[in-house]
Amino acid sequence: MSTKDAIINKLREAFAPQSLDVSDESHLHEGHSGHRPGGETHFTVNIVSPAFQGKSRIERHRMINAALAAELAGSVHALALTAQAPGEAGG
Template sequence: MSTRDAIIKKLSEAFMPESLEVQDESHLHEGHAGHRPGGETHFRVYIVSQAFEGKSRIERHRMINVALAQELADSVHALAIHAQAPGERPR
């Protein structure tokens, strides 16, 4: 399973999102710290879930970091997070 697929699976199971998009942006970081041949090191996540209702931005990021602890410890160098509750406007 690719790292992107593992991220999608774990976030789907943890947060039952209304929408979820995971982009591999590794190609944008060639030559920078943490980049490896073959990519799968830098990701951007867009997620909308009821689980984030009433939570601060920091709380939401912590929740996602806990769900992806294994990936962050192993192969993911950078993770940009855009987490919203349903009905919120993008920040």
Template sequence: MTVRDAITNRLREAFAPESLDVTDESHLHEGHAGHRQGGETHFRVYIVSNAFEGKSRIERHRMINAVLAAELAGPVHALALKAHAPGEG
């Protein structure tokens, strides 16, 4: 299983999102800190879930970081997040 698949699966299980997009942007960071041959180090996540209703941006990021703790402690160097509740833009 790829790191992207692991991230996707964990987020689906934890947040039952209405919308989820996990993009591997590692190729954009070649030569930068944390980049490894083969990629899977830098990701962008866009997620819409009822779980984020009434939560601040920081609370949402903390929720996601807690779910992805193993990936963040291991292969993932950078994670860009856009987390919204339904109806937010």
């Protein structure tokens, strides 16, 4: 299973998102710190989930980081997050 698939599966399981987009942007970081041949080091996550209702931006990021602890301790070097509750998207 690719790292991207693992991230998608763990976020779906943890947060039952209304929408989820995970992009591998490793190719944009060639030659930079943390990049490895084969990629799967730099990801962007956009997620909308009721689990984030009433949570601060920092709390949301901590929730995601906890769900992806194994990936963050291993192959993932950078994770850019946009985490919103329903009704916040687009604004």
